[in-house]
Amino acid sequence: MTAPTREAPPSEPAPTRRRRSFTPYALIAGSVAILVLAMAYPLGWLVVTSLKEFGLTQQFGQPAEFVGLRNYITLVTDGYLWTVVVRSIVFCLVNAFATFAIGILVALLMNAVNRVPRIVLQVSMLLAWAMPVVASMTVWRWLFDWRRGVVNWLLDAAGFDGFRGHNWLLQPLSFFLVATIIVVWMSVPFVAFSVYAGLTQVSEEVLEAAQIDGANARQRLFRIILPMIRPVLAIVLLLQIIWDLRVFAQIRMLQDAGSRPSETNLLGTYIYQLGTGSSDYGMASAVSIFVLILTVALSSFYIRSLLREEES
Amino acid sequence: MSTAVVSTAGTAPTAARARDARPARRNLSRGRGPRALLGVLAVVVALVWAFPVYWMVNSSLLANVQLQSGTPTFVPFSGSLDNFTAVIQGPSFLTALRMSLAVSLLTVVAALVFAFLAALAISRFRFRGRKSFIVAVLVVQMLPAEGLFIAQYKLVGSLNLLNTVLGVSIVYTAAVVPFTLWMLRGFVAGVPIELEEAAMVDGLSRTQAFLRITLPLLAPGLVASGVYAFLQAWNEFTVALVILQSADKQTLPIWLRTFLQASGVRETDWGQVMAASTLIAVPVIVFFLIVQNKMTSGLVAGAVKG
Numbered sequence: 001m002t003a004p005t006r007e008a009p010p011s012e013p014a015p016t017r018r019r020r021s022f023t024p025y026a027l028i029a030g031s032v033a034i035l036v037l038a039m040a041y042p043l044g045w046l047v048v049t050s051l052k053e054f055g056l057t058q059q060f061g062q063p064a065e066f067v068g069l070r071n072y073i074t075l076v077t078d079g080y081l082w083t084v085v086v087r088s089i090v091f092c093l094v095n096a097f098a099t100f101a102i103g104i105l106v107a108l109l110m111n112a113v114n115r116v117p118r119i120v121l122q123v124s125m126l127l128a129w130a131m132p133v134v135a136s137m138t139v140w141r142w143l144f145d146w147r148r149g150v151v152n153w154l155l156d157a158a159g160f161d162g163f164r165g166h167n168w169l170l171q172p173l174s175f176f177l178v179a180t181i182i183v184v185w186m187s188v189p190f191v192a193f194s195v196y197a198g199l200t201q202v203s204e205e206v207l208e209a210a211q212i213d214g215a216n217a218r219q220r221l222f223r224i225i226l227p228m229i230r231p232v233l234a235i236v237l238l239l240q241i242i243w244d245l246r247v248f249a250q251i252r253m254l255q256d257a258g259s260r261p262s263e264t265n266l267l268g269t270y271i272y273q274l275g276t277g278s279s280d281y282g283m284a285s286a287v288s289i290f291v292l293i294l295t296v297a298l299s300s301f302y303i304r305s306l307l308r309e310e311e312s
Numbered sequence: 313m314s315t316a317v318v319s320t321a322g323t324a325p326t327a328a329r330a331r332d333a334r335p336a337r338r339n340l341s342r343g344r345g346p347r348a349l350l351g352v353l354a355v356v357v358a359l360v361w362a363f364p365v366y367w368m369v370n371s372s373l374l375a376n377v378q379l380q381s382g383t384p385t386f387v388p389f390s391g392s393l394d395n396f397t398a399v400i401q402g403p404s405f406l407t408a409l410r411m412s413l414a415v416s417l418l419t420v421v422a423a424l425v426f427a428f429l430a431a432l433a434i435s436r437f438r439f440r441g442r443k444s445f446i447v448a449v450l451v452v453q454m455l456p457a458e459g460l461f462i463a464q465y466k467l468v469g470s471l472n473l474l475n476t477v478l479g480v481s482i483v484y485t486a487a488v489v490p491f492t493l494w495m496l497r498g499f500v501a502g503v504p505i506e507l508e509e510a511a512m513v514d515g516l517s518r519t520q521a522f523l524r525i526t527l528p529l530l531a532p533g534l535v536a537s538g539v540y541a542f543l544q545a546w547n548e549f550t551v552a553l554v555i556l557q558s559a560d561k562q563t564l565p566i567w568l569r570t571f572l573q574a575s576g577v578r579e580t581d582w583g584q585v586m587a588a589s590t591l592i593a594v595p596v597i598v599f600f601l602i603v604q605n606k607m608t609s610g611l612v613a614g615a616v617k618g
Binding site for chain 1 (some may be wrong): 350351352354355361365427451456462466482493547553554569596
């Protein structure tokens with residue numbers, strides 16, 4: 001929180017205008033209206049549609065009949081959905097933890113070096129962070145282009161055999177390796193800057209005291225620095241996990257390059273395929289509900305921490 | 313990057329200031345030698361991380377003959393702006409640019425108005441339902457487009473707004489209002505009400521006091537959250553992909569994807585594709601650098617001190 005609110009007497013947080021009036025309601029009316037229209041209504045539509053038979057025929061005027069939980073039962077018993085779910089969760093966790101680890105290392109590096117290399121590193125991280133997703137994906141497809149891509153050229157020049165004309169995106173495993181490299185590249189800057197900002201607030205005196213008491217660099221890192229910034233680490237990791245569940249644009253743009261969608265679908269692209277591809281809105285809604293519940297469950301910790309901030 | 317900023321409540325520019333003011337950590341840990349080595353390592357990491365961005369600009373300046381030769385050209389000595397001219401003069405770039413600008417500006421204005429008023433309400437008033445409103449906003453903020461886009465597509469379709477600026481802007485505004493609101497709330501709370509009251513004692517009306525005292529103090533916050541909303545709308549992919557399917561209504565990200573796909577039917581014209589990417593990325597990078605500080609700091613400031 002900012003300084004001014006801190007100095008206010010704790011008994012009276014901010015209730016400045018207590019008189020009963022319609023003013024606050026008038027003020028939030030616009031936000032409420034737009035959120036109800038474009039968020040709450042679609043949410044309701046999803047819930048209702050997921051309980052219906054809603055495929056191509058319904059698109060063309062057939063009434064959509066309620067089928068209860070049938071879509072969900074189909075999903076739960078469908079082997080392919082589970083493949084996609086497991087794939088998404090593994091992808092999400094691998095990416096989140098890789099990003100987290102590399103981000104912390106970069107932050108420690110920023111903290112350890114002199115001003116000039118630090119600024120060079122920060123500018124470079126900012127560039128990667130600022131790139132629009134679609135532009136990044138386009139560049140990475142060029143970097144990994146099977147025929148003229150610089151990655152294959154470098155590997156070939158470095159003496160590795162078999163990379164001339166190697167298509168990375170054909171095999172699912174190397175497809176996800178490329179996707180991981182890209183997602184980690186995009187996400188590390190956020191982790192690095194957040195953790196670095198946390199590191200700058202670790203008190204000098206404590207570290208000095210520990211050094212005088214004979215703690216070596218490793219002990220200072222694991223026993224003092226990391227525990228002190230644990231709240232930052234927890235939030236950053238949590239957000240990373242939530243964000244890595246939603247990698248629609250990245251996967252979609254890599255699939256464009258010619259891999260088989262059935263082998264590379266994650267939850268987002270699977271919903272897209274069910275909805276816009278085969279117009280099976282009932283099933284698409286059921287999977288969407290699953291994604292939403294998963295995200296909200298994961299987010300609840302983060303939301304709670306934001307609420308605590310609001311109350312303080 | 314679009315998602316990367318969604319997190320950090322913009323309450324405090326304090327961490328940023330703390331970062332600038334932080335004393336050099338000379339006496340600690342390592343001597344000169346290892347520090348210099350780490351400096352080299354930092355520069356190497358920086359080069360690796362910036363390489364894709366460099367490669368985009370580099371390739372955009374090169375002719376296709378060079379891009380398709382066996383060896384990559386690492387420095388564009390013989391570069392030209394031909395690819396950029398070709399992209400801009402192409403049939404659809406300016407249409408997509410107009411579309412993107414219209415959608416982004418409409419989203420910024422709508423989101424700022426709605427979010428600012430709501431931020432005033434929750435930080436200056438105590439009212440019934442305030443807490444529920446805040447919780448609802450925070451939950452909505454976390455809902456992923458990946459889960460909602462099918463329903464939003466149907467909604468916009470039933471409003472007869474598919475392939476329109478308005479249709480996509482409605483969805484974008486709803487998507488950015490929660491974070492914008494949360495960010496502005498921090499800024500509004502940072503302006504003490506006493507300032508306004510003092511001005512009223514000096515004879516200004518409540519409206520005047522607000523317009524002349526509070527609003528100018530909030531300007532940085534409004535700029536930062538406006539830029540945030542702009543970036544979200546400018547970069548958005550998922551919703552635009554389903555709502556704007558007609559070729560002459562695409563925003564820039566969708567246009568870029570189509571351009572890449574169309575080009576891929578023959579041998580991909582990577583020079584032009586990279587020029588197109590560069591054109592889309594440059595405004596984003598500039599804007600992003602403006603607001604980055606305000607975005608990262610909030611989260612961390614609260615977390616460590618608290």
